[in-house]
């Protein structure tokens with residue numbers, strides 16, 4: 001019963017997520033759902049693959065496939081016509097508004113009469129939201145006296161998506177009632193998170209999520225990741241993942257993570273934090289994913305806000321059925337064998353992909369989570385903060401390999417496979433766009449490995465070889481650079497670093513990418529879960 005309620009919340013979040021990504025998404029989807037012809041059904045499949053009316057093509061460009069405009073970088077969580085320049089100028093001129101205008105869970109709007117009237121109507125319709133956001137009604141009323149398109153204001157998500165948030169709140173309480181007899185701690189989490197959805201402050205729910213020990217089910221619920229905000233990288237987009245615990249594997253994993261402090265202390269930087277030894281890490285099977293969490297997501301590591309991580313640590317949810325999925329590994333393995341020299345073909349294993357991802361997530365736990373003078377990465381590094389954080393996590397995973405071998409956590413061949421998986425990860429099938437953090441940081445590693453002689457490309461055949469002897473030191477040195485940029489919080493240094501290593505040479509990278517694309521018979525994969533009855 002609890003599962004059914006949580007799946008309904010997922011459906012609500014799916015709708016919100018699509019609205020966040022494109023202002024015409026739900027209208028476009030409704031049009032397709034009404035139509036009965038075969039072409040509309042195909043377009044609906046394309047819509048659900050892309051979670052909206054914009055598709056990413058094989059050439060890695062974004063094109064609308066329905067009669068809608070291309071979405072701007074800030075998508076539908078900023079005014080459609082807002083540029084970064086206008087926004088930054090506004091923030092500089094109105095420092096008092098900065099906090100709400102850059103808030104993780106607020107939408108930015110122009111103070112025109114229509115927008116203000118709609119938001120005020122929501123506050124009148126839902127007394128609970130008016131009560132939970134004191135001062136907001138007064139502020140909007142004041143703005144409505146002299147509406148002005150050049151004035152910007154911020155509205156909390158609970159008010160922008162009010163009807164959805166209220167329904168999700170009730171459903172989460174019903175789920176909590178259904179599961180409470182069996183798992184009181186999970187029920188408490190659901191009730192706290194229900195309230196968070198109306199206050200836009202996730203501390204209560206995050207605390208019970210991170211500190212609770214749940215029996216069978218776990219769930220990521222709410223707006224967390226900011227990757228979809230390509231304007232500033234500060235807006236969170238909605239997601240829900242429902243997960244079933246794999247008990248035995250989770251216990252084994254926690255044991256392996258003891259002694260994590262010495263890994264932190266070994267990182268190539270001169271300051272180290274105290275790491276919580278008892279990380280709430282678990283191995284799960286995904287029951288269903290919605291919104292931002294949908295797709296080939298292999299792990300969750302949350303929250304992102306430094307003050308919450310300071311107080312409560314973070315949670316790592318590994319998705320075993322995604323990571324060990326034979327189809328997905330088959331695809332990775334075909335990529336691998338198509339571009340690597342024959343002697344390396346056997347080095348990539350499904351197990352290694354699992355461990356690399358696991359230690360990537362642990363990697364987010366290690367290293368500084370603020371700049372040396374206590375700045376938040378997002379605030380000082382902007383959209384590149386995410387890129388650097390992901391790059392750090394990738395590199396920590398590879399960096400600790402040698403120590404994990406010394407502790408007999410890895411055998412010699414597992415270490416080799418760990419390294420091979422790190423290489424497989426960075427090979428691209430297309431030139432990344434600058435605003436794609438994962439692909440960009442992978443390309444940077446690819447270039448670094450070439451520069452350091454870890455990778456060599458055979459001119460005649462185009463196949464790639466690995467010099468494992470150079471691997472650890474190359475990883476250590478690149479990690480040192482990433483940590484130094486994070487530590488300094490120097491936005492200019494970050495740009496120089498990314499531009500220096502994010503280069504693309506068609507005769508080199510392009511050749512490998514073309515080989516990979518050729519064998520990718522299934523470019524798009526539709527994720528289906530039995531729970532959704534698809």
Ligand SMILES: [Zn+2]
Pocket residue numbers: 301360361364390393
């Ligand atoms: Zn990550």
